[in-house]
Amino acid sequence: MWFRYSASHVRDPLKEAEEDLELFRKRMLSPPMEGAAGPTGTWRIMKPVIHEDKCVKCGMCWLYCPENVVSWEPGRVPSIDMTYCKGCGVCASVCPRKAIEMVVEEV
Amino acid sequence: MGLHRKVLIGNFAVAEAVKLARVDVVAAYPITPQTLIVERIADMVERGELKAKYIRVESEHSALAAVYGAALGGARVFTATSSHGLLYMYEVVWWAAYSKAPIVMGLVTRVIGPPWNIHSDHHDILSVRDSGWIVAMAENVQEAFDLTIQAFRIAEDKRVLQPMMVGLDAFTLSHTAEPLDVPDQSDVDAFLPPREPLPFVMDPAKPFAMGNLGPDEWTMELRWTVWRSLERAKHVIKEVDREYAKKVNGREYGGLVERYRLDDAKYVAITWGAWSGDAKEAVDKLRDEGVPIGLLRIRFARPFPREELLEVASGAKAIVVVDRAVSMGLDGVFSTEVRSVLSGRVPVKSVVAGIGGVDTSYRDFVNIFKRFVDEYEKGETQEWIVPEWYMPWFKG
Ligand code: SF4
Ligand code: SF4
Numbered sequence: 001m002w003f004r005y006s007a008s009h010v011r012d013p014l015k016e017a018e019e020d021l022e023l024f025r026k027r028m029l030s031p032p033m034e035g036a037a038g039p040t041g042t043w044r045i046m047k048p049v050i051h052e053d054k055c056v057k058c059g060m061c062w063l064y065c066p067e068n069v070v071s072w073e074p075g076r077v078p079s080i081d082m083t084y085c086k087g088c089g090v091c092a093s094v095c096p097r098k099a100i101e102m103v104v105e106e107v
Numbered sequence: 108m109g110l111h112r113k114v115l116i117g118n119f120a121v122a123e124a125v126k127l128a129r130v131d132v133v134a135a136y137p138i139t140p141q142t143l144i145v146e147r148i149a150d151m152v153e154r155g156e157l158k159a160k161y162i163r164v165e166s167e168h169s170a171l172a173a174v175y176g177a178a179l180g181g182a183r184v185f186t187a188t189s190s191h192g193l194l195y196m197y198e199v200v201w202w203a204a205y206s207k208a209p210i211v212m213g214l215v216t217r218v219i220g221p222p223w224n225i226h227s228d229h230h231d232i233l234s235v236r237d238s239g240w241i242v243a244m245a246e247n248v249q250e251a252f253d254l255t256i257q258a259f260r261i262a263e264d265k266r267v268l269q270p271m272m273v274g275l276d277a278f279t280l281s282h283t284a285e286p287l288d289v290p291d292q293s294d295v296d297a298f299l300p301p302r303e304p305l306p307f308v309m310d311p312a313k314p315f316a317m318g319n320l321g322p323d324e325w326t327m328e329l330r331w332t333v334w335r336s337l338e339r340a341k342h343v344i345k346e347v348d349r350e351y352a353k354k355v356n357g358r359e360y361g362g363l364v365e366r367y368r369l370d371d372a373k374y375v376a377i378t379w380g381a382w383s384g385d386a387k388e389a390v391d392k393l394r395d396e397g398v399p400i401g402l403l404r405i406r407f408a409r410p411f412p413r414e415e416l417l418e419v420a421s422g423a424k425a426i427v428v429v430d431r432a433v434s435m436g437l438d439g440v441f442s443t444e445v446r447s448v449l450s451g452r453v454p455v456k457s458v459v460a461g462i463g464g465v466d467t468s469y470r471d472f473v474n475i476f477k478r479f480v481d482e483y484e485k486g487e488t489q490e491w492i493v494p495e496w497y498m499p500w501f502k503g
Binding site: 014023031032037 | 206265266267305306307317319320321325329331332334335336338339342413414
C-alpha cells in the first residue's frame with residue numbers, strides 16, 4: 001500500500017528491472033481480443049436500430065464502426081453486438097439509406 | 108584504446124558521436140542552433156558513412172513521433188532540436204517517456220521567445236524535467252560528444268529503458284570549435300553493443316495494441332515503473348561513466364555531478380551547463396584570495412543527484428545556486444530543487460543570471476560568489492528565499 005523507492009533502495013537492479021518490465025508489458029500491451037477496453041456498451045445513451053426494410057446490405061456501417069462491433073457479410077443485413085456498441089452513431093451517420101436510427105436507450 | 112585528436116564545433120561533435128553509435132534511424136527538423144547536427148548526419152548518411160535511415164519530416168512533432176515509432180520497432184534512434192522545436196515536440200516527449208522508448212535526443216539549449224532570440228538559456232531543456240526523460244547537460248564539446256555516446260548505453264540499459272536528452276548550450280558549445288578526442292569505432296563498438304529489443308518490439312506479424320484504455324490504477328502502476336527506472340538509472344549512469352573511461356577515452360566525469368574543489372569547501376556554488384567553466388575560474392580566483400569555496404556541477408538534472416547533494420551539503424556552511432532558468436512565480440529552477448532536497452539543512456541563496464543568453468563571464472561569477480559569501484558572513488541571509496536577479500547593466 002505504501003511504496004518508496006530511491007537509488008539507495010536498489011538491492012538487485014536486474015531483478016527489480018525484470019519485475020518492472022513485466023508489469024509494464026502487462027499494463028501497456030494488449031493482444032487483439034474481444035472487449036479489450038471493457039464493456040463499452042455501458043457508455044451508450046443512444047442505440048442504433050437497423051430498419052431492415054431500408055437496408056441495402058452495402059456494409060458501410062460495418063466498415064466505419066470504430067468499435068468493430070458490426071457483423072456483416074455481402075448480401076446480408078448487418079447485426080450489432082450491443083455488449084460493446086458504445087452508441088456513437090457513426091454507423092447511422094454513414095448509412096447511405098438512413099436505415100439506422102439512433103434511439104434513446106431505455107434502462 | 109585509440110584516440111584521434113580533432114577540432115570540432117559542438118554540433119559536429121554530437122553528429123560524430125551519433126555516427127560512432129551506429130544509429131539506425133534519424134528524423135529531425137531544422138532549427139537554429141541545432142541544425143548543423145542533423146545537417147552533418149544527413150551528409151554522413153548521403154555519403155554512406157552511416158548506414159541509417161534518415162526520415163525527412165514536416166515538423167518537430169513528426170520528427171519525434173517518427174523516431175518514437177522506430178524505437179518501438181527496435182531501432183536505435185536519434186533526433187535533435189532546440190527551444191520552440193522541443194516545445195512543438197512536447198506531446199510526444201511525454202509519450203516517449205511513458206512508453207519507455209530509449210530515444211536519444213541532442214538538445215541545443217536556446218531561449219524561448221518572444222522576443223526572437225537564438226542564444227542560450229535553460230528553459231527549453233528543463234521544461235521536460237517531470238516527464239521521465241533522463242536529462243543531462245555538457246560543460247564542453249568533449250563532454251557533449253562523450254555524453255551522446257553514453258546516452259545510448261544509459262537509455263537502452265535494461266535497468267533503465269527511458270529516453271535521454273543531451274543538452275549543450277547554444278553557440279558557447281554548439282558553434283564553438285574545441286579540441287576533441289574521437290575514439291576508434293572498435294572501442295565504441297565494444298562499449299556499445301547493438302540494442303536489445305526491449306521493453307517490447309512492435310511487429311506487424313504479432314499485433315498488439317499499446318497503451319490501450321484501462322483502469323486508472325494501471326496508469327499509476329505504469330508511472331511507478333518509470334519512477335523506479337529513473338532511480339535505478341543513477342547507478343547505471345555512474346557505471347557507464349566508469350566503463351566509458353576504461354574502454355573508450357580515459358575520461359571519468361563523476362557520474363551525476365562533477366565535484367570541483369569541494370573537499371574542504373565551506374561554501375558551495377551550484378551550476379550546470381557550459382558556464383560552469385567560468386564558474387570554476389571564479390572559484391579559483393576566490394580560492395586564491397583564501398575563500399574556501401567549491402563548485403558542484405550538476406551533470407544530470409534527471410534523475411536529480413539527491414544523494415550527492417546531501418553528501419556535499421553536509422560539510423557546507425552555505426550554498427549558492429546560479430540558475431539560467433526561472434520557475435516564474437517561485438524561484439530559479441535548480442534552486443527549487445536544491446532547497447527541496449536540503450529541506451532547510453543548509454542556507455541556500457538563489458541567483459538568476461544569464462536569462463535570454465546574456466553573456467555571463469567569470470568576472471560575473473566572482474561578483475556573485477563574493478556577494479554571497481559576504482552576505483553569509485554578515486548574517487544577511489533573511490531574504491535568500493527570494494531569488495536575486497543579477498543584471499549588472501540594468502538601472503531598474
Ligand atoms: S453506434 Fe457506434 S459503436 Fe455502435 S454500431 Fe454504430 S458505429 Fe458501431
Ligand atoms: S450502411 Fe445502412 S444500408 Fe448499408 S448495410 Fe449498414 S444499415 Fe444497411
